[in-house]
Amino acid sequence: MDATVADPLEGRVLDGRYRIDSRIARGGMATVYVARDIRLDRIVAIKVMHAGLAADEDFVTRFIGEAKAAAALSHPNVVAVYDQRTDGEHVFLVMEYVAGHTLRDALTTLGRLGPRAALEIMQPVLAALGAAHRAGLVHRDVKPENVLITEDGQVKVADFGLARAETATKMTKTGVIIGTVGYLAPEQVVSGDADVRSDVYAAGVMLFELLTGRLPHQADTPLAVAYKHVNEKVPAPSTVIPGIPLRVDELVTDATSHDPQRRPQDANQYLAEVAEVYGGLPRDFDHRLEETNATAVLERPHHARTAVLDAPTLASERSRSDRAIGALTGRYVLVAIGAIAAITLGWAVWYQTSGQYEHVPKSIIGMKVADARDRLESAGLDVRTAKAIYDDRVHKGGVARSDPPAGARVAKGQTVTLTPSRGITPQEVPDVEGKSLEEAKQTLKDEGFTVGRTSFTPSQTVAKNEVVGTNPPAGQRQSPDEPVGLIVSSGMSMPDLIGQNGDAAANQLRSMGLDVKVEKKKVEGKPPDSVIEQNPSEGTGVSRGDKVTIVVNKRDCLVDAGPVKIGCEDGEGEQNIPVPNLTGRNVDEAKKALEDSGFKVSVTGFGGNTVRFQSPNSGEARRGSTVTIFRGP
Numbered sequence: 001m002d003a004t005v006a007d008p009l010e011g012r013v014l015d016g017r018y019r020i021d022s023r024i025a026r027g028g029m030a031t032v033y034v035a036r037d038i039r040l041d042r043i044v045a046i047k048v049m050h051a052g053l054a055a056d057e058d059f060v061t062r063f064i065g066e067a068k069a070a071a072a073l074s075h076p077n078v079v080a081v082y083d084q085r086t087d088g089e090h091v092f093l094v095m096e097y098v099a100g101h102t103l104r105d106a107l108t109t110l111g112r113l114g115p116r117a118a119l120e121i122m123q124p125v126l127a128a129l130g131a132a133h134r135a136g137l138v139h140r141d142v143k144p145e146n147v148l149i150t151e152d153g154q155v156k157v158a159d160f161g162l163a164r165a166e167t168a169t170k171m172t173k174t175g176v177i178i179g180t181v182g183y184l185a186p187e188q189v190v191s192g193d194a195d196v197r198s199d200v201y202a203a204g205v206m207l208f209e210l211l212t213g214r215l216p217h218q219a220d221t222p223l224a225v226a227y228k229h230v231n232e233k234v235p236a237p238s239t240v241i242p243g244i245p246l247r248v249d250e251l252v253t254d255a256t257s258h259d260p261q262r263r264p265q266d267a268n269q270y271l272a273e274v275a276e277v278y279g280g281l282p283r284d285f286d287h288r289l290e291e292t293n294a295t296a297v298l299e300r301p302h303h304a305r306t307a308v309l310d311a312p313t314l315a316s317e318r319s320r321s322d323r324a325i326g327a328l329t330g331r332y333v334l335v336a337i338g339a340i341a342a343i344t345l346g347w348a349v350w351y352q353t354s355g356q357y358e359h360v361p362k363s364i365i366g367m368k369v370a371d372a373r374d375r376l377e378s379a380g381l382d383v384r385t386a387k388a389i390y391d392d393r394v395h396k397g398g399v400a401r402s403d404p405p406a407g408a409r410v411a412k413g414q415t416v417t418l419t420p421s422r423g424i425t426p427q428e429v430p431d432v433e434g435k436s437l438e439e440a441k442q443t444l445k446d447e448g449f450t451v452g453r454t455s456f457t458p459s460q461t462v463a464k465n466e467v468v469g470t471n472p473p474a475g476q477r478q479s480p481d482e483p484v485g486l487i488v489s490s491g492m493s494m495p496d497l498i499g500q501n502g503d504a505a506a507n508q509l510r511s512m513g514l515d516v517k518v519e520k521k522k523v524e525g526k527p528p529d530s531v532i533e534q535n536p537s538e539g540t541g542v543s544r545g546d547k548v549t550i551v552v553n554k555r556d557c558l559v560d561a562g563p564v565k566i567g568c569e570d571g572e573g574e575q576n577i578p579v580p581n582l583t584g585r586n587v588d589e590a591k592k593a594l595e596d597s598g599f600k601v602s603v604t605g606f607g608g609n610t611v612r613f614q615s616p617n618s619g620e621a622r623r624g625s626t627v628t629i630f631r632g633p
Contacts, residue, residue, distance in 0.1 A: 009033065009048065014087040018046055018094060029053060034097060040392065042401070044082065048092040060091055067093050070160040072135055077128035079148065079158040080393070098158070099362075099407060100151050103144035103210075112213030112241070114286025115248045119278040121147075122207055124155035126274060129203065129267035132160070133196040140194055142202035143180050144209065151407055152362045181222040181229075182215045186258050189226045197260040200270050204234065204255025204263075211237040211244060211252070233258065243289045247277045360416055362406040366398045369420050380412040388420040396423035396481040423481030424448070431474035432467050437488055440467045444484055452483025456490040460512065464491030464543040491541035494548070497531045498538075502552030503597065505531045507580035510593035513544030520554040528555030576620040579627060585611050587631050598623040608633030 009020045010033075017039050024032045024045065035046040053059040067084035074080075083094035103121065107113075113121070125147055132139055139146075139160060146159045185201035188194050208216050216235060217228035234256035236249035251274060257263050264270035282288075360381075364372040373383045391400035400421040404410055430447050432440035441451050452471070462468045471485035472478055492512055497505040502518065509516045526532050533551035542548065577598055582590035590611045591601045599621065605612070612632035621627070 007031075007033075009090075013038070014046065014048075014090060014092060015085045018044065018085075018092075020046060029059065030092075035094075037094070043097045045095040045097040046092050047095060048090055051089055054089055054091050064091070070095075072137070073128075073131050073160070075128055075131040076154070077124045077156055078131060078160075079156045081160075082392070095158075096156075098148045098150055098156055100149045103147035103149060106149065107144055107209070107213065113210045114289055115211060115244055116278065116281050116283070116286045118207060118210035119248070119251075119274050119281070121155060121210065122203070122274050123271060123278065125157055125206075126203060126267045126271035128155075128157035129199050130271055133199070133266040133268060138194055138196055139199050139202075140188075141180055141183075142199050142206060143183050144206060145180075150362060152359075154363075181225050182217070184226060184229055185260070186230045187260060189230050195260070196266040197263045199267060200255050200263045200265075201260075203267065203270060204252050207255070208234060208237055208252045211248070212240040214240070216256075230258075241293070243292055245277075245281070247280070251277055360402055360404055360406050360408050360410055364399050364402060364418070365406050366394050368397055369399055369418055372399045372402075372418055376416050376418075381410060382413065382415040384415055384417050386417050386419040388422040390423060390425045390479065391421040392424055394421040396421055396479065423479035426477040426479045429470055429472055429474050429476050429478055429484055432486070433469055433474065434462065435467050437465065437467065437486065440470075440486055444470075444486075448480040449478075450480065450483045452485040454486045454488060456488050458491065458493045458541070459489040460492050462489040464489055464541050489543075491543045494534070494536050494538055494540040494542050496538040497534045497550060499527070500531050501578070502529050502531055502550065503577040505534075505550055505552075507578050507593075507597050509548055509550070510596060511580040511582060511585075512542075513585070513589065514542060515545060515547045516596065517547065517549045519549060519551045521551060522554040526553045528553055577623050579616050579619060579621050581614070581617050582611050582629070583613055583617065587611055587629065590614075590629055594627050594629075600624065600626040602626050602628045603631060604628060605631035607631075 007020075007023045009031075010022060011020060013019045014035075017037060018035045019038055021034045021036060024034055026032075030047045030049045033046045033048065035044050036042070037044050049059070064084055067081050070078065070081035071084075079098060080096040081093055082096070085092055085094065125142075129139060129142065137160065139157070141159060142157075146157060148156045148158050150156065183202040183205045185194065185198040188198055205216060217225050217232060219225045219228060234252060236244075237252055238244040238246075238249050254273075255263055255270060264273060361375060364375060367375070369385060373385075376383050386403075389400055394400045398421050399418050401419045403417040403419070404414075410416065427447070429449070430443055432443050435443065437454065444451050455471075457468060459468050466489050468487045468489050471487060478484065495508065497508070502520075506516050506518050521532075523532050530553050531550050532553045533549075535549045536542065579599070580593060580597060582593055585593075587603060587609050591603065594601045608631055610632060611629050614627060614629045616627065
């Protein structure tokens, strides 16, 4: 911790939620604190922008850009960003708190790593960068200080504050040089341009540093270092540490080529190459390399040695690589020198307690409860389960927290209480009525929900293949871990009209909003004016505006039929026909439907375009008579 005087933020609660406990580090743009989220009762890291920069709109935009860039990444090797907030003059990020130390701390302690250890640590780093590159993001500041190692050996890449979404030209949006000079690619120095291949260059420089213990380009001033990046090639690591294999040398020299086209084209490609070389190295390669180099030093003439190594120093040199592998991957190594001693490598503390103590593994957070129980019980701990809670970081069924907390030291036989997650905190289900099925699914996904089963139902108001609603209904709160079902309209069901009066059938279809075509033909043995054919058939799903056809049996021309004159084929006469009820429909649609049925239409009322009532609204009326519709809002 770098706090030497009282920090004014320590003890404060930001945004009514985050209580600042202590300061972790202070950088050029922000200060990082350990804090507690008092709402969710969890430890977090808070990154607060310096007050002098908070007034600078460009810096604020870049700072908030860190939240958007990192929050878009979901990867176990990326430090998670939970939130971005403002409290008065304080602009800050809320991030995952990673208990541990940086890769820089490891290098300071160890000096350098063997090839297998270096490639082992590079793989999760490149996996994290690869996730960013797939999302179209450039980190721009890859260096050991931004690689964190947890107490159980997990590697996480931090500080995407300098990342920028790539433009269509694969160049970053800003034109200034951003990054740490020792790791800058030549194109960043010359023009300020950077893309995913610039991250590959920085990763190649970092691999050189892991293998040799120093940066490839060194000078008295940052400007001189930048000049070397442009004008000098990164040397092969074997020129510094003899015995490093050619394929490991090539991993460095290919990634740091001055021509970006000659580098691996992104971190994912570089990861594949690193993994292949790593898989080809014998497990004891680092140990053998250290022994070879130590022997070579001993065999040199005294006057040619750069340093005189005593026996304990040689022993340390021989075991350095083994210690590095164990420390950097969580496989803690206890070295016996006389009695069993505890070794501290900056971030890991081992206890020599005759097997009486264990640690609650940090890896159980997020693990299925049954798996976590097995893991703890196999370590000699008792386990009980508490009532499940909602948790924004752990999906349903995973371990949200433990008591004692993950990472705590516990005695064998002690009880560890696991609290399962009920899922992510419930939120309102969005309203997707009237959307297409694909649009509704995308809306649910954008809101963080899981799309459930799709079912279909007839609807008189929602068009075919559009969403009628959701299960649970819109506005109801539900955890995004629970699926949301979609109910889709199968349209209106075409009724069975065969045998019905033709005019009544046509009016029924018009009242459904369908575009009706009436055809007539003479069929003996069928009642006159009755429907003898329909298209589509009964039960077919239809939507408002669809074209449908009915065929009506043509009647003979009658001169007289009692008190009512009945027209002939041309439809003339004083025949009574059914009046369709169009209340609630659009005025223009209602007017057309009535006119198509053979009525005259009078529209009255003020404002609005909806039929509020009509006269007559049912029964029959004489063909050609007037139906009055009253419009309203």
